[in-house]
Amino acid sequence: MSSGIELQRCRACAKTWAFPRRRCPSCGGEPEAFRASGRATLFSATVVTRAPDETFRALVPYRIALADLEEGPRIMAHLSDEAEIGSPLRGRMERIAGRQIPLFRPA
Amino acid sequence: MSASFVRAACVTPFGRIEGSSALSLMGDAAQAALDAAGMERSDIDGLICGYATTHPHLMLSTVFAEDFGIRPAYAHAVQLGGGTGAAMLMVADMAIRSGEARNVLVVAGENRLTGMSRDAAVQTLAQVGHPVGEAPLGATIPAYYALGAARYLHETGATEADLAELAVLMRRHASQTPGAHLADPFSVADVLASKPIATPLKLMDCCPISDGGGAVILSAEPGPGASLKLIGAAQAHTHQHLSEAPDDLALGARISSAKALERAGRTIGDMGYLAVYDSFTVTLALLLEALGVSAPGKAGQDAAGGRFARSGALPLNTHGGLLSYGHCGVAGAMAHMAEAWAQMTGRAGARAIASEPAHAIYHGDGGVLSSHVTLVMERVS
Numbered sequence A: 001m002s003s004g005i006e007l008q009r010c011r012a013c014a015k016t017w018a019f020p021r022r023r024c025p026s027c028g029g030e031p032e033a034f035r036a037s038g039r040a041t042l043f044s045a046t047v048v049t050r051a052p053d054e055t056f057r058a059l060v061p062y063r064i065a066l067a068d069l070e071e072g073p074r075i076m077a078h079l080s081d082e083a084e085i086g087s088p089l090r091g092r093m094e095r096i097a098g099r100q101i102p103l104f105r106p107a
Numbered sequence B: 001m002s003a004s005f006v007r008a009a010c011v012t013p014f015g016r017i018e019g020s021s022a023l024s025l026m027g028d029a030a031q032a033a034l035d036a037a038g039m040e041r042s043d044i045d046g047l048i049c050g051y052a053t054t055h056p057h058l059m060l061s062t063v064f065a066e067d068f069g070i071r072p073a074y075a076h077a078v079q080l081g082g083g084t085g086a087a088m089l090m091v092a093d094m095a096i097r098s099g100e101a102r103n104v105l106v107v108a109g110e111n112r113l114t115g116m117s118r119d120a121a122v123q124t125l126a127q128v129g130h131p132v133g134e135a136p137l138g139a140t141i142p143a144y145y146a147l148g149a150a151r152y153l154h155e156t157g158a159t160e161a162d163l164a165e166l167a168v169l170m171r172r173h174a175s176q177t178p179g180a181h182l183a184d185p186f187s188v189a190d191v192l193a194s195k196p197i198a199t200p201l202k203l204m205d206c207c208p209i210s211d212g213g214g215a216v217i218l219s220a221e222p223g224p225g226a227s228l229k230l231i232g233a234a235q236a237h238t239h240q241h242l243s244e245a246p247d248d249l250a251l252g253a254r255i256s257s258a259k260a261l262e263r264a265g266r267t268i269g270d271m272g273y274l275a276v277y278d279s280f281t282v283t284l285a286l287l288l289e290a291l292g293v294s295a296p297g298k299a300g301q302d303a304a305g306g307r308f309a310r311s312g313a314l315p316l317n318t319h320g321g322l323l324s325y326g327h328c329g330v331a332g333a334m335a336h337m338a339e340a341w342a343q344m345t346g347r348a349g350a351r352a353i354a355s356e357p358a359h360a361i362y363h364g365d366g367g368v369l370s371s372h373v374t375l376v377m378e379r380v381s
């Protein structure tokens, strides 16, 4: 099952990244899109209690994490529960605050 | 070989300044700097200004020049987030050493507190996050730094109480600085008990949003009395967004400080005064450790031990830093420079440091540890 988390990979040099780009930041080559497996390791996490706007104020407290995907890129995501840095996660795109956001859970 | 000298570095009071505007705060700081340097408007032939989120403009430098009444031969604005103050001085130094200008006014100011709502400020600043991969997640600048802080505590074994020591030190310094936004002393326990913002950062780990302005005059001549000579400057830019930061989050500070010190022909051990960007306690810890001032995880303990106090071996941000003197955008980090100039040239009055150091280092950081600028300065008299 796909995580729905979109990544890009360079057709020329195979560099892989997450932020949408028109060309490879290593060699300028043409990117192709693909879906991440959703398997990741927790790099860091925080519980946010001061939200930036009304939409997110309704959700506090919520966890934001940096997840290291097994494909290489590090992405920012929501995290369902407390987890230790370095521990395994599984994630997929889910509807949060009316938009599609990657959400990870302890694996 | 030509060089540049800090002839004056001044800030306005920071905090809630009713009726102020970006231009009024820039003008107040610029007038103070001219007065301190004993110079006239006609002496200024170069102008470098920052940006103001409350006064977005295509040409802020010449808007200010017209308003303040100067006709520079060379002018432009600089935008590098919290690194702007140091970056403006670096480009002013280059303009002077190239012969393009002899007296450069470096100025910034912003009514960030009274000129916009708190939500608007939080939202504006949250745009430091990536528009697709970060900001839509409900992340804020404190959240980005909190992610760095959680990782820092995990890697180094430092504690939240260690970070709190840095906030306590900045507040103790600010309590004796006229014009500081926040001046009531507090304890480590107060910091730990303050309102959670984004774990592990609490309210007192975070700088306030302030109104304020700052100005520096950099000159080809040292002028009368003591001044500061710029002897080394360098930058490093490793990423923009936290998601693409190196694992070593403060790598850019390591690179820029090593390069600036090498250009100055000095080592970090030669420095006797520290002016280091401190938007959050963890920012200050990461930067002090990346600069080689403190061992990994030990910045807070160094602060607790008195090393960075006015009477300590290595005084740090003796005005109170962004954490307590206040943060009004670009001018926030210029206050570090104003204090360094005052302390290094014997102009700090009642809050003078005990030592008479010959060298100071000034480090600015923009974005989320993204853009780094380091300046090394030497006292000349």
Ligand SMILES: [Zn+2]
Pocket: A010, A011, A012, A013, A014, A015, A024, A025, A026, A027, A028, A029
């Ligand atoms: Zn490539």
